[in-house]
Amino acid sequence: MALRIGIDIGSTTVKVVVLDAQNKLLFRSYERHYSKTRERTCETLRGLRGLLGGQQVQLLITGSAGLGVAKAAGLDFVQEVYATAAAVREFIPGTDAVIELGGEDAKIIFFGNTLEERMNGSCAGGTGAFIDQMATLLNVSVDELDELSLRHEKIYPIASRCGVFAKSDIQPILNQGGRKEDVAASIFQAVVDQTVAGLTQGRELKGTIVFLGGPLHFLAGLRQRFVETLHLDQDHAIFPEDGDCFAAIGAALCTEDSQPRPFEELLDLLEHAATVSTPVDTMDPLFTSQADYEAFSARHQAMAVPTVDLATYTGPAYLGIDAGSTTTKMVLIDPDCNLLYSFYHSNQGNPVSIVLPQLREIYAQCGGRVTIQGAAVTGYGEDLIKNAFSCDLGLVETVAHLNAARHFTPDVDFIIDIGGQDMKCFKIRNGAVDSILLNEACSSGCGSFIETFAKALGYTIADFSKMGLFARHPVNLGSRCTVFMNSSVKQAQKDGASVEDISAGLSISVVKNAIYKVIRAASADDLGQHIVVQGGTFLNDAVLRSFELEIGREVTRPTISGMMGAYGAALAAKDAGLTQSTLLSAEALASFTHEARPATCKLCTNHCSLTINRFDGGRKFISGNRCSRPLGQEKVDIPDLLKFKYQYLRSLQGKGEGDGSRGKIGIPFGLNMYENLPFWFTLFTTLNFEVVLSPESTRSLYLKGQQTIPSDTVCYPAKLLHGHIMALLEEGIDTIFYPCMSYNFDEHLSDNHYNCPVVAYYPDLLGVNIPALEDIKYLHPNLGLHRPKDFEKKGAQLLETEFGIPKRASVKAIRKAYAAYEDFRRLVQKKGEEYISFARETGRKILVVAGRPYHMDPEINHGINDLITSFGFVLITEDAVFQHMDKQPRRVLNQWTYHARMYNAARYVCTQPDMAFIQLVSFGCGVDAITTDELRSILEEAGELYTQLKIDDISNLGAVKIRIRSLMAALDARDARNQKGGQ
Incomplete structure (x- = not known):
């Protein structure tokens, strides 16, 4: 009997196994393919020449991305559910259900008289990609996320249907001092809840359950959450040793009807597979010439804040802090609103630990020459930072952004702010925020959307964004969910679109999503006549150009686009008319300490999940409460x-x-x-x-x-x-x-x-x-x-x-x-x-x-x-x-x-x-x-x-x-x- 090769090409990884006649596993590999599915598969197979060279082998391909490769190479394909079921029946008879989590796919297979499969359709929430996204949010690796989860003390309720929902649940917990250990376990619990609620679709999970796929194979914390949630003992929760490659093993088992062929012949078919090119839906380029781009850049560079050297400046200063959802921004200005100091950094899940060294650095640079007369804070972490460092005032971020926008465009009537996973749009009427529009169901129109594809294609976000500026034929990718868009991007690659064309297409997609999905504008006039754009995503010139082209008018993008919240807070601190700030002094910062622990309020039936933050000197800040009773105040x-x-x-x-x-x-x-x-x-x-x-x-x-x-x-x-x-x-x-x-x-x-x-x-x-x-x-x-x-x-x-x-x-x-x-x-x-x-x-x-x-x-x-x-x-x-x-x-x-x-x-x-x-x-x-x-x-x-x-x-x-x-x-x-x- 010939040796059998099973290849499982999934949404993010390629798995290759080799079985002998007795179903013994001779080789296995699990590699990320970064959208280069065929190339990664060939690379793995070339490494098997020593084992398989000169031999007759049987080969079968499976997986969500495997069909295209199999067709192009003229090789046999087996549906992944059938392959998985074959492996389970062979090695784990008596299985009642299989839960399999992949990079972007999640499925449950029920065994019985007939196979019944439930699979995620429109969203990759609750999959490996979702876990990757959440690890990035916490600024840890996936392995570190797993280790953190094993040390949790409590579980917070977190949505897993989409990264936007999850992030909007996680960020307030982090910004108010919640422990990363608890958040990590809560992320895994969200995956469990998404799988059980989203895929069982009314059918009970019971009996012997086999858990497969990379995330379940590599993440002990995720396995723990499944076992505890489903109340399984070790006899009914089965985690196979090669659970990450089970579909590939199943494909190898299904090769009995495949004709044995020389290994070199099969490898040659894969290496020279014809890529079928189909017409690509393209759009006009963003810039037609370098001169065009230079004029565009010069216009936007004019919207700059003058800077003054803090090392030589003497006098009063005003501090603004924006503890945002994923980043912390800090700005120090003089009485003329000039920039003395600025800082922009990921908050790494703990804004206090980011603000503390920056305040120390600001005091060190100020010496005795500069007096901070006012400090204001805004953003998701406003309350925590205000209490931690005794800032003078806190203000809602819409007002902070309006302050900053007015500084550049006094008659501003529309502000759009696109961040990593947030999109905020404010209509301004009579000098006040009139209405607020937020992305609430999807992050497809935000910066992390582009970043996800940049990483998947092997580029930094900065390099990837620049590639689209002069693309000749930007691909029309629409404005859809990341999962659907991922399929569109892969298809565009197969159809011959360049990385430059895809980069430009994604920037246009962000803009279309903002205008037609979030703002739901019928025309540019629905936005306004004097539009200010801000947020880190608009620092991407391709996105900015796409926005101007789509609405048919010029907009204002300040050079401090990513720090407008902090700048607006600093302006509020200046306008407060304070002569002395309550901000902690340099001496107080030297002895600053912060620790946070979770608690559950028992004072009423709400049972709010609290985070108790303790600072040096006995200071305390409690967050997560819906009312004032946990603070010792009667409602x-x-x-x-x-x-x-x-x-x-x-x-x-x-x-x-x-x-x-x-x-x-x-x-x-x-x-x-x-x-x-x-x-x-x-x-x-x-x-x-x-x-x-x-x-x-x-x-x-x-x-x-x-x-x-x-x-x-x-x-x-x-x-x-x-x-x-x-x-x-x-x-x-x-x-x-x-x-x-x-x-x-x-x-x-x-x-x-x-x-x-x-x-x-x-x-x-x-x-x-x-x-x-x-x-x-x-x-x-x-x-x-x-x-x-x-x-x-x-x-x-x-x-x-x-x-x-x-x-x-x-x-x-x-x-x-x-x-x-x-x-x-x-x-x-x-x-x-x-x-x-x-x-x-x-x-x-x-x-x-x-x-x-x-x-x-x-x-x-x-x-x-x-x-x-x-x-x-x-x-x-x-x-x-x-x-x-x-x-x-x-x-x-x-x-x-x-x-x-x-x-x-x-x-x-x-x-x-x-x-x-x-x-x-x-x-x-x-x-x-x-x-x-x-x-x-x-x-x-x-x-x-x-x-x-x-x-x-x-x-x-x-x-x-x-x-x-x-x-x-x-x-x-x-x-x-x-x-x-x-x-």
Whole structure:
């Protein structure tokens, strides 16, 4: 029998194995290919001449990138799932499931009568590429990340669906002093959660599970998280010795039908494989001549800040610090705003350790000649740095960037800042930030996007960016997710595109993503007439040129583009008019110490994950809290209608006039039950049922039902329902009621009154995805409460059929239920009036928080309401004010009850000078793609501010805080203008 070669060409690596007739492994290799798949494969095979030269061999190729190589060389190919299954059946019989993680692929294979595979489709979250990205964020190697994770003390909830989500969860933890060990373990836990929730798609993982692929083979911390999460013992968690090469081993095993051929012949076919070239979609070059580029450079170089030699300067100075999401920037200026000192560096996961040596260096250079009279800090790490070094003031980064932009362009009306994984766009109106746009679902339009491809192609980011400036035929790559773009780049390479053309194409892609995905501009006029661009990504001339060409006008890019936040903070410190700064002195810095430890607050049910930072002299700073109680302060009791509604509905448990003689009936407290609970609770208790609500939503409740969730893209409020059902089942409830409802109540304010499809039919989905519901009475009929007379008949019939209740008793209970629902609606509106009166009597601003009924759930809103009231706002909800406005036609088909309430509430806010509006949107909500644009137009056409808070299954109050503080700054600026105009 000939020796057998199996080659697995994956998205990032090439694996080659050689088996003998007894399936003994004679050779194995695992190498990164950096997109040079065929070349890397040939290089490995050439090294096997000593072992295989002159012999007949059988060869088979597999892997996500292997098909193209196999076709080009005329060699046999086997699908990777089939290859993996062959190896598992041969070496680990009795396997129930395989979890395999690769560079950009993740899959679960279920074994049984037939093979069933689940694989990631649109995103590389939860794969080796994701882990690489997170290691870079922490400024450690992947091996160091693994070692750190093994020393963790706690796990933070971190999203893994996309690098943007994960980074926005991780960065606040790091910037507030969280331990890298805990963050490293949390990253691995995020991978586990993504795999289990995203790939099982409702099928339970049980029995003997085999773990394969490079990340699981090399990373002990990742293996540990899988074993603990899935509650596996060593007999049921199998980590094969050659788990990183199992698909290649399987390919070798599948060669029985391949014709043996001389090794040299097969190698020659691979080395001389024809590359099939197809037409490439190209665009116009960025620059057509060197003179063109020089004129462009000269124009932008003119936007420079004069520098003064700090070594010879004498006098006052002002310090600005920007503790950003991935970098720390520091600027020292003189009273004329000239630059005395600047610093730009990765924060390496600990901004304190970066700022400390720089402050010491600044003091050393200042000597006794320079006095720092003011120090201001901005960015994600603002609170930590301000407390650590006793800075004079902190300011929200939108205001800091506006300060800096105004210095260069006094009449600036639009600012776009593109960083490593963040994109921020600010519309400026009447001298204040009017609206904020952020990339919230993807990092494809940011600097790290280009950097990822630069590294994959073997270049530094600086060299790679320059290569695109004079590319003759930039490739049109569109503006898609990194995973899809990776495929486009590989295809472009196969089609003969040069690295220069790809570099230029990626720069254009960044710009298209910013303009059409984040800003969603229809034309350049949607941006503004006086545009300032900033952020490290705009230091890339190819990106800057692409932006100007795309919008058809010139923009301002200061030479300190990457440090505008720090410069704006320094300007704020100067304008504060201080004569002496509270900044720690050089002597105090000499004895400065900092240590951080994690803790969990137990003062309320939120159980906030805290980080306790301790500094020298007994100073302390606590972060991660949603309220002031962990700081030793009692919460100020400011009216909060979200909280009132939630507490009122939870308080219904145990009430009701019935005696419970008909037994218990469970109701999952989620989705439309927040709206309709008074109705159903009254109906069933009147009929002598004991109503049992599922417990309050928590992260652990979500994890109870995680394995039964069939879709990773559905909104978090829907995902939580699985946990609510599981909790009721664990309580022994044998009757659960959760009806499907196509229609909501008709409030006569919209063209129709549907529930969204998820809310309407999720009960059916739960019924087919939670097997345990088959063993109890699970009632999920299609009902409609919008037609009371009709429901009296259908509801009474249902109750008689299922429980034998006489129709007369049911009709009576149904009428009481309708009255209870109306009483609840009136109560909400009455409370809203009380809270508005309180605000006006005490001089507080009112924030109308508009969303859906389930946004009152603290686990869904992550305590956003506590954060809002901590800033002194009185919080009311859209359902307390929408009734003040009549029905009005909208530009879109207005067919949802909740939408109509929000539109009317926004119109009402436009009539109230002391009110502002915020919309809560759950990530994954398709219908809110309509409401966001409509609400924005209602508010902005009336000169009001629109603020949107997008919330996911992970708490990220850092970004929320920025938006709320920006809204506050804009409201203050508006009040100041109005006051000035009134005088």
